[in-house]
Amino acid sequence: MAQALTPKGEATRGRIVAGAAAEVRDRGVDEVRLEDVMARTGTSKGQLFHYFPGGKEELLLAVAQHEADQVLVDQQPLLGELTSWPAWQAWRDRVVQRYRDQGEHCPLGALLGPAVRRTPATRAVVTGLMRRWQGAIADGIRHMQSTGDIAAEVDADRAAAAMLAGIQGGVLLLLNTGRTDHLEAALDLALDALRGTARP
Amino acid sequence: MAQALTPKGEATRGRIVAGAAAEVRDRGVDEVRLEDVMARTGTSKGQLFHYFPGGKEELLLAVAQHEADQVLVDQQPLLGELTSWPAWQAWRDRVVQRYRDQGEHCPLGALLGPAVRRTPATRAVVTGLMRRWQGAIADGIRHMQSTGDIAAEVDADRAAAAMLAGIQGGVLLLLNTGRTDHLEAALDLALDALRGTARP
DNA sequence: GGTTTTCTGGACTTGCGGGTCCATTTTTGC
DNA sequence: GCAAAAATGGACCCGCAAGTCCAGAAAACC
Numbered sequence: 001m002a003q004a005l006t007p008k009g010e011a012t013r014g015r016i017v018a019g020a021a022a023e024v025r026d027r028g029v030d031e032v033r034l035e036d037v038m039a040r041t042g043t044s045k046g047q048l049f050h051y052f053p054g055g056k057e058e059l060l061l062a063v064a065q066h067e068a069d070q071v072l073v074d075q076q077p078l079l080g081e082l083t084s085w086p087a088w089q090a091w092r093d094r095v096v097q098r099y100r101d102q103g104e105h106c107p108l109g110a111l112l113g114p115a116v117r118r119t120p121a122t123r124a125v126v127t128g129l130m131r132r133w134q135g136a137i138a139d140g141i142r143h144m145q146s147t148g149d150i151a152a153e154v155d156a157d158r159a160a161a162a163m164l165a166g167i168q169g170g171v172l173l174l175l176n177t178g179r180t181d182h183l184e185a186a187l188d189l190a191l192d193a194l195r196g197t198a199r200p
Numbered sequence: 201m202a203q204a205l206t207p208k209g210e211a212t213r214g215r216i217v218a219g220a221a222a223e224v225r226d227r228g229v230d231e232v233r234l235e236d237v238m239a240r241t242g243t244s245k246g247q248l249f250h251y252f253p254g255g256k257e258e259l260l261l262a263v264a265q266h267e268a269d270q271v272l273v274d275q276q277p278l279l280g281e282l283t284s285w286p287a288w289q290a291w292r293d294r295v296v297q298r299y300r301d302q303g304e305h306c307p308l309g310a311l312l313g314p315a316v317r318r319t320p321a322t323r324a325v326v327t328g329l330m331r332r333w334q335g336a337i338a339d340g341i342r343h344m345q346s347t348g349d350i351a352a353e354v355d356a357d358r359a360a361a362a363m364l365a366g367i368q369g370g371v372l373l374l375l376n377t378g379r380t381d382h383l384e385a386a387l388d389l390a391l392d393a394l395r396g397t398a399r400p
Numbered sequence: 401g402g403t404t405t406t407c408t409g410g411a412c413t414t415g416c417g418g419g420t421c422c423a424t425t426t427t428t429g430c
Numbered sequence: 431g432c433a434a435a436a437a438t439g440g441a442c443c444c445g446c447a448a449g450t451c452c453a454g455a456a457a458a459c460c
Binding site for chain 4: 206245249
């Protein structure tokens, strides 16, 4: 992938990806013009195609990977420490807060969009993100089961899948309505359901 | 909007919208070429701009409205008769079935995508659909409350919002993974939560 | 049946934006 | 320092698809 890349080159490449990511956030995937990326990052067409021989598609794939990683980073360390109800609540609040702040500029929403989705490579990026995300939630559920805070009969993976779906749908609706109602309702419903299992 | 449109003109216009909708389903929004729509519907550029002076954008808006209406039609009459637990289950199964059959060709997913989302008009279409959808679910919940199958303390609108988010997220993940796991898990979680409220 | 409106066909223009190419400069490695 | 490789700048090409325009056919209207 990366073959003989000097520090300077590395920096430029990074600048391009970051700039393109910002452009995607600001204007949406299909509104991204290579020209704009160049302007924003102070680079030339030669550089762009030097670092991304595959052109726009390759660049957007790199952006997708970059943003996907960021999604989970933004939730850490909370997502990795779902070991008590207050911790779950803190994570929930963080998620809501993050997407509320972000508002309409959703890199993830952009990734999920029809434009890039088509290519298997970008699909893989999104799928990978979802798998990791769901895995982290499931781990949290299993930990809560080990302490008896969640009933042992609960299927952790399935519950995590449901919660993830609620989050994604909530974000999607946030993008369209500008309100966090759905996201909050979905998270709270799932958490309440899990809490409810502990009491026999 | 529609001013002096002969039967023949009406038919042509309808053919164009239907053809464009099919094109969107098959190839995704941003892959739709006016030329392809013309070929599929056996129309000419003159006709296209005759019926949609606003060009591509206006045509896609009409398609969006068309598809949004279809989403709810496909769930009827089940969605309008959520008056017993078996009815809820039947509706749940219908939703899962519908999107499973549809697979990757999701008109709604296309609408939600970044391409069209930008314009306020298409946003309004999607928002309107979501409002009606959530309203129907909420009505179902309220009916179940009236019969005592769901606890009166439940906030019907909020629960419906959560369920809708789960559905949207489930469909989104279905589009990316090709599996209905998330959709099913989300629906089941929500339904179980509602069922659970009845027993004290 | 003649005039007016609507409908249809398709040639043409246009602009945007991705991709190519190469000349020049800078860095690396020895 | 001096070749080789990497990095940079930007002029140029070119295809695609949206949108324009107008002329001719069909229908509506009285």
